[in-house]
Amino acid sequence: MKPKRPILIGGLLLASTIALVLLLEPEASLAKQIEQKHQPVTIVNAHTERYQPHVTLIGTTSARWQSELKAQSNAELIWLDDRLEPGVLVKKGALLAKLDKTALLAERDQALTAIKQAELQLQKEQHEQTVALKMLRSKSSSSYARKEPQIAAAKATLTQAKSAYLNTQKRLDETLVRAPFDAVILKRAINPGQYVEQAQRLFEIAASDSLDVVVPIGEQQWKVISEAFNKPHILVRDRQNQSWPATIRYVSPKADMTTRQRQVVLAVSKPYETTTRLLPNQQVNVEVSLSPTTNSIKIPASSLTRDGQIWIVNNRNQLTTESVTVLQQGDDELWVQIADTGNQVQASIQGESVHKIVVYPLLSMQQGLDVTPIEENYK
Known part of the structure; x- marks a missing residue:
């Protein structure tokens, strides 16, 4: 009869273990359910760095002082400089043609x-x-x-x-037709011995010492680029990758009525005197070097909302928004500058400021919402 006692004790221990597991399992499930209530969001760690942005804009070249030389009376053309073909440069006061x-x-x-x-x-x-x-x-x-x-x-x-x-x-x-300024011949509309009438076009010319480049600038980029106009470093580059330095001629005092964009007109000096000429009426890239910034971050292009903001996860795993200024834009990434750092909660990783940037912001996101950040590798 004595062997029955250890069996009884073992049975009691087994029953106690099963009861304990059953009692603890609902609490674990409840904790797991509570943990899953926080919305998961994908983030990247964006480091604050010193960066000198280079903004590339699209511009259109335009002839400077494009004008027509017309006959002031009815007369026969008795002399014409046979070298005057389109593209020829002439000095101010040069004799182009003579009328009877x-x-x-x-x-x-x-x-x-x-x-x-x-x-x-x-x-x-x-x-x-x-x-x-x-x-x-x-x-x-x-x-x-x-x-x-x-x-x-x-x-x-x-x-x-x-x-x-x-x-x-x-x-x-x-009757002595002369160049009114240093010019390039765009078109010659007369031939030797021709009889011309008053107001008939003889030549179409443009200033040869300068060429205009009209650059429309959006409202988001205006604040950043306008600050660089104090000490501008601007290059105009054509499709053949030839570049010319440019300066600011003037900023239009009014915005475009359709696009609401501002217009900046650049000046390229002596565009016709090089082997590869910069010609009017063509699209060019305008590269503007901006001032270096110390609080710039590189983020995925998907992180920027339509309102020009980004979502950041603070150290309490809560969502907050920050307005940013786009410094430079690529295909898959952006360099931005955070407009107001007063509300940021920053961590320190290897001595650098780091922001937890939400990669795919949703319209349903709200300020202060608790989330579960999921880090994604990003360089």
Whole structure:
């Protein structure tokens, strides 16, 4: 009968163990359920670094002082510089073409004759006025009797004749077609021996010492780029990867009515004097070197919301948002600068500031929400 006692004790121990497991299992399940209530979010550790951004913008080249030289009178073209083809550079005052001035010489002589006749008529009226004033005794005589309107009309006729003479002389001078400034020939619209009419286009030219580059800038980039305009370092690069240094000519005082973008107009000096020319009406890349920043971070492109914000997980595993300024944008990553660091909760990893950036922010996220961060490898 004695062996039954150890069996009884072993049975009691087994029953106690099973009961203890059954009692503890609901608590573990409950803890697991509580832990699963926190929303999991994927994060990356973004280190705060010193960074000098280089922003690349899209611009369009535009000819400077593009204008047309037109004939000022009907005449035959008697001389044309045969070297004047599109792309040729000419200096200010260079003679481009000559028009026949025979008709204008005759017109000028006629205008000179009209001046002499007007002077003669004025002298005649002034002499008659002197005689009339001596003969008139009554002080109440009319102005017509005193020859006042006649003299005024003679003076007006003389003034008109002199203006006509000056106009003819000006058109006579313009029979010699000259470059008004240092220019590049964009188009030649005449041929030797051709008869041209007044206001007919002869040449299309543009300034050769400079070329404009129109660059639209969005509102998000404006704050960052405008600060770099104090000491700009700007390069204009074409599709052949040729580059030219550029300076700021002016900032448009109004935004585009359709896109609401600001426009900056750059100047490229002497674009036509190199072997590879920078031509008007082509799209170019504009590379702007900005000032170095000390609180910049590199984040995945997916982390930026439409409102220009990022979601950060603080050291209490709670969500918070921060507004950022985009410094440089790539295909899969962004360099941004956090606008306000006052609300950030930063950790220290190997002496560097680190932010837990949410990789895929959702519209359902809320400030202060408890989450379970899941770290993703990111370089």
